Amino acid sequence: MNALKQYIDLYDEHRQLVDSNSAPLLNERRAEARDALSACVLPKKGSENYEHTDLSAMLATDYGINIARQPMSVNPAASFRCDVPNMSTALFFLINDAWARTDNSFNKIPEGVVIGSLRKVAAERPELLADYYGKVADMSNPMVALNTLLAQDGMVVYIPKGTVVEKPIQLVNIFSSDCPLMAFRRLLIIAEENSQAQLLICDHTQNQEQDFLSLQTIEIVAKAGAHFDLYDLEESSHRTKRISTLYVRQEQDSNVLVDGITLTNGQTRNEYYASLDGRNASLSLLGMGIEDDDRRIDTYSLISHNVSDCTSNELFKYVLDDNARGAFCGRIYVAPYATKTEAYQANRNIVVTDTAKMHSKPQLEIYNDDVKCSHGTAIGQLDPQQVFYMRARGLSEDVAKTLLKQAFMADVIDGVRLPALKDRLRMLVEKRFSGVDANCTACGADCMSTLEHI
Amino acid sequence: MLKVKNLHAEINGKEILKGINLEVRPGEVHAIMGPNGSGKSTLSMVLSGNPAYTVTDGEVEFYGKDLLEMPAEVRSHEGVFLGFQYPVEIPGVSMVNFMRAAINEKRKYFGQEPMSATDFLKLMREKRAIVDLDNKLASRSVNEGFSGGEKKRNEIFQMAVLEPKLSILDETDSGLDIDALRIVAGGVNTLKSENNATIVITHYQRLLDYIKPDFVHILYKGRIVKTAGPELALELEEKGYDWIKAEIDKNEL
Numbered sequence: 001m002n003a004l005k006q007y008i009d010l011y012d013e014h015r016q017l018v019d020s021n022s023a024p025l026l027n028e029r030r031a032e033a034r035d036a037l038s039a040c041v042l043p044k045k046g047s048e049n050y051e052h053t054d055l056s057a058m059l060a061t062d063y064g065i066n067i068a069r070q071p072m073s074v075n076p077a078a079s080f081r082c083d084v085p086n087m088s089t090a091l092f093f094l095i096n097d098a099w100a101r102t103d104n105s106f107n108k109i110p111e112g113v114v115i116g117s118l119r120k121v122a123a124e125r126p127e128l129l130a131d132y133y134g135k136v137a138d139m140s141n142p143m144v145a146l147n148t149l150l151a152q153d154g155m156v157v158y159i160p161k162g163t164v165v166e167k168p169i170q171l172v173n174i175f176s177s178d179c180p181l182m183a184f185r186r187l188l189i190i191a192e193e194n195s196q197a198q199l200l201i202c203d204h205t206q207n208q209e210q211d212f213l214s215l216q217t218i219e220i221v222a223k224a225g226a227h228f229d230l231y232d233l234e235e236s237s238h239r240t241k242r243i244s245t246l247y248v249r250q251e252q253d254s255n256v257l258v259d260g261i262t263l264t265n266g267q268t269r270n271e272y273y274a275s276l277d278g279r280n281a282s283l284s285l286l287g288m289g290i291e292d293d294d295r296r297i298d299t300y301s302l303i304s305h306n307v308s309d310c311t312s313n314e315l316f317k318y319v320l321d322d323n324a325r326g327a328f329c330g331r332i333y334v335a336p337y338a339t340k341t342e343a344y345q346a347n348r349n350i351v352v353t354d355t356a357k358m359h360s361k362p363q364l365e366i367y368n369d370d371v372k373c374s375h376g377t378a379i380g381q382l383d384p385q386q387v388f389y390m391r392a393r394g395l396s397e398d399v400a401k402t403l404l405k406q407a408f409m410a411d412v413i414d415g416v417r418l419p420a421l422k423d424r425l426r427m428l429v430e431k432r433f434s435g436v437d438a439n440c441t442a443c444g445a446d447c448m449s450t451l452e453h454i
Numbered sequence: 455m456l457k458v459k460n461l462h463a464e465i466n467g468k469e470i471l472k473g474i475n476l477e478v479r480p481g482e483v484h485a486i487m488g489p490n491g492s493g494k495s496t497l498s499m500v501l502s503g504n505p506a507y508t509v510t511d512g513e514v515e516f517y518g519k520d521l522l523e524m525p526a527e528v529r530s531h532e533g534v535f536l537g538f539q540y541p542v543e544i545p546g547v548s549m550v551n552f553m554r555a556a557i558n559e560k561r562k563y564f565g566q567e568p569m570s571a572t573d574f575l576k577l578m579r580e581k582r583a584i585v586d587l588d589n590k591l592a593s594r595s596v597n598e599g600f601s602g603g604e605k606k607r608n609e610i611f612q613m614a615v616l617e618p619k620l621s622i623l624d625e626t627d628s629g630l631d632i633d634a635l636r637i638v639a640g641g642v643n644t645l646k647s648e649n650n651a652t653i654v655i656t657h658y659q660r661l662l663d664y665i666k667p668d669f670v671h672i673l674y675k676g677r678i679v680k681t682a683g684p685e686l687a688l689e690l691e692e693k694g695y696d697w698i699k700a701e702i703d704k705n706e707l
Binding site (some may be wrong): 393394 | 502503504505506525526527529530531535536538541542544545546547551552553556559560563596612616678
């Protein structure tokens with residue numbers, strides 16, 4: 001049976017309930033999503049671009065879906081303070097996939113900027129979103145279609161022309177449920193001409209022993225001259241799975257950074273699709289994964305250089321310990337007329353044990369000869385000479401290896417453009433490698449104590 | 455201090471050391487010389503506990519304890535220091551963090567609290583002066599982008615910080631110009647006392663002009679084939695190794 005059919009049936013059966021708990025703009029796209037979904041077969045494990053992820057197995061657990069939108073009554077922001085030094089953010093929450101009401105009084109946001117519930121903004125100001133919602137992402141991707149079919153809420157960030165949002169925006173995604181739950185998280189980010197903003201997303205899981213699946217789609221539009229940074233920090237649980245599809249469309253002179261950081265997870269499939277559609281657009285796509293036990297991470301990326309003079313820099317690094325599995329498949333496409341393209345792709349990995357595995361597939365597809373492109377991958381172990389040098393100075397094998405793993409991640413951390421986040425990340429990575437659970441208690445964001453009040 | 459008896463060791467199944475005997479007492483300086491491939495570096499690696507080498511026979515006592523039983527880091531805590539022929543670059547790990555970890559691991563081994571930040575900085579400053587090491591190098595990644603001379607000075611700096619009982623300096627003179635050689639040798643002499651000992655592994659007499667050995671050993675084909683006073687180094691400088699090789703090879707036939 002097609003694993004997607006259960007969701008189509010669910011939608012057909014509860015269409016009224018789904019629609020009435022969402023907004024007309026979101027509902028309008030569902031028909032197209034339904035058509036796309038019923039036309040496609042879920043890619044099998046081993047098929048092109050899905051070599052190491054079994055989507056049907058990820059979807060197999062009988063997760064509950066909160067289409068009736070059981071409401072959250074308490075405002076998490078009322079008791080929440082991010083107590084990481086210097087990390088002052090405008091803070092928002094998605095509990096599972098529902099926007100949690102936030103007291104905006106201490107989120108000083110410039111006039112004209114819209115940060116809020118996707119459902120609410122889509123209902124009140126559909127004209128802001130109509131050109132982009134469900135149009136930046138590719139509906140022929142089954143995970144996008146599935147998200148669009150059932151997403152009822154999420155987050156909108158709209159930055160008007162020329163506006164600079166100084167304070168980083170932070171979205172905390174929290175899984176909280178006593179039964180297995182699937183969340184359809186949806187984000188739409190529109191950075192108008194010459195605007196600037198930074199968004200930090202943190203994924204947390206409250207119930208560590210519960211099964212969760214986050215099916216997330218993020219659409220980003222960076223208009224001419226816009227600068228936008230997205231840091232997507234995953235600190236979920238061993239039993240949390242995540243399938244994320246991120247689409248970014250860039251116009252001329254725009255500058256976008258997307259950084260996917262997985263500190264703790266269960267199983268993660270991250271897909272990144274970037275379309276460089278205007279000249280001099282520049283993209284940094286960075287990521288790291290720290291995987292141990294039997295955790296899994298699989299990254300797919302497609303960066304399309306569609307016009308001349310664009311630059312992209314891609315770097316993904318993993319450290320795989322115990323029985324962890326990692327996969328990276330990255331493709332850079334350079335169109336026939338996209339001359340003077342500069343595109344660099346690198347994937348480097350440390351496989352610590354004999355039982356951990358890494359698969360890497362870097363790809364370049366270039367249709368003109370006036371480009372500077374490179375791609376490379378490396379899978380290796382910690383250098384025994386470095387370990388011995390450190391041991392000869394009195395560091396135990398464990399300490400030496402921990403220092404080396406931290407050092408390995410240094411260039412990804414250095415790519416972070418938010419100084420406070422860079423410091424915090426350095427600390428989180430250190431704690432993660434030295435065996436202290438990076439999750440939650442070490443984070444300092446203290447989301448969990450907040451939740452007790454909900 | 456150090457008693458090496460009939461030491462045999464191999465790497466990747468190839469026997470390199472074929473019965474080394476050596477005794478070092480506090481206050482002594484031993485020079486080990488010998489042609490390329492004779493096993494000099496292997497001896498230093500085996501004594502400092504590199505797991506890539508396997509000891510197949512013999513024993514090594516260090517202050518009455520079985521040195522070969524100890525992992526590399528414990529040998530370091532107990533006072534064995536290896537100055538590397540090729541100091542390893544460790545990008546991303548700063549010299550300061552590295553030394554702090556080294557000091558505090560040693561203190562932990564002896565049941566002491568970690569060193570305070572003030573004491574640590576003071577110690578760094580004091581020891582840097584011994585080898586004239588630039589402060590900037592200390593804040594950089596371990597050995598990364600250091601010149602050959604800076605790497606070797608950095609080795610002696612680490613030796614000064616760790617205050618070992620036995621220092622094994624593996625070709626510390628290679629790749630050094632005459633000024634750097636003087637600084638490095640000066641550092642070694644400053645740190646020398648009647649309580650510690652040094653094994654200097656070198657190809658050339660010139661280092662021994664600065665670091666005066668009490669004994670000179672010639673290592674050939676995995677054995678110490680000749681031991682004498684400092685005059686042996688001068689003789690080697692003049693005559694090369696061929697006469698020794700001929701003598702030994704003739705006896706083997």
